[in-house]
Amino acid sequence: MRTAVVSEFAYGKAICMSQPERFEILVLGSGTGGKLVAWHMARSGRRTAVVERRWIGGSCVNVACMPSKNEILSAKVAHLARHAGQYGTVTNSVAVDMATVRRRKREMVERQIARHQQDYKASGAELIMGSGHFMAPKTLEVTLNDGGTRVLVADKVFLNVGTHAAIPNVPGLDAARPLTHVDALELDYSPPHLVVIGGGYVGLEMAQAYRRFGSDVTIIEPGHRLMGREDIDVSQEMQRILSEDGIQVLLEAELLQVRGQSGERVGLVVRTASGEQNIDGSDILVAAGRVPNTTGIGLEEAGVRLDSRGYVRVNGRLETSAPDVWAIGECAGSPQFTHISEDDFRIIRDNLAGGNRNTRDRLVAYCSSQIPRLPT
């Protein structure tokens, strides 16, 4: 499968690497469930490759669970320091240095990535940095980040491609270059006025953290309550807590239009029960749901079918419509938690060892990290 006829002297490596390479196990996406499959299989002596385009260890480690918890602890410290007097500790005026907040988070992520690289080495699984595209069932062409391509053919394939933040189709929103959780965790400043679009877990966690870092925060939620999947009393209690913290919450608020640039100055027009309203802010964070990373990677060529929302169609054993192809974690429509991705791995591992486990049988627990508040 040569891609071009070129001088073997100059491009010998590229030509050589486009020959199909056989693996027993191929994992696309290095997030939690996928990496665990890879390490398990490689330790069992199987020739294993993991293809990852950017985030070694996936969202959890790099841009989601762990960095957010890291910065939320920084926000808690800021909050406690600001109110230290109530606990009997006397401070001078308190200031937040977001560059240090970010550095502390980056160091944590770097430590995690180093651990992952050690684990790859110890397990024997090969980590390939590049973007994968299926050319045929169980045949993946990888455009390497360092240049060149490789073609990988495997006996068993595991799709672990995850999701990314959805940007609602609202005039001016995309052009305003809004923050997602990825960018919000990389800020080295606290926005003067952060407007959060979406009142789910991600929006609430970041809203509260930035409130503690000193931002004015407004949450815009199109539904009639926050955390729409929770019981009503949970939504009400969370709203009460956020309001006490000084966060503005607009419910049943439809975002109509956005002007300006996030990071400079933005103007948002929303329609609420009491009419249209203009919100002036400095930054926008979009936390309005997720989109599976299942387009443009040749899943049709791979024989893998998607459901109407673009998630990989799987049965309770996480088997896809293609033989010997499984899907893991968020792209399989599993609840969007790292520990569930890990559980997806366990189900697949046990079934490959002759078990009969099903995603229906598990007990799903989860938590959202708001910051415990001070005495009232």
Added chain:
Amino acid sequence: MNSVLGAQATDQRRGFMKALIGKNDDRILGFTMIGAEAGEVVAAVHTAMLAGLSYSMLASAAFAHPTMAEGLSLLFSNVPPRSIQRTTTKVA
């Protein structure tokens, strides 16, 4: 969490815990908490659910004091007698 001693002790009193109990048996079907250390308390209930423990075992458990988890014995002590047929319980 105002009625939980661990919450009172550290003055982290916001939130609540609540549970759903089987109508025809004593199994714990669901649990929700808002409050300090909620993730740790959820793990304790998760374990009980996996083991199929009856709620009454948690009601009579001597959880260490002062903790947030000790609120579980209070919560499950509040489950009304079965004759009343109410299957949720909640403490603030």
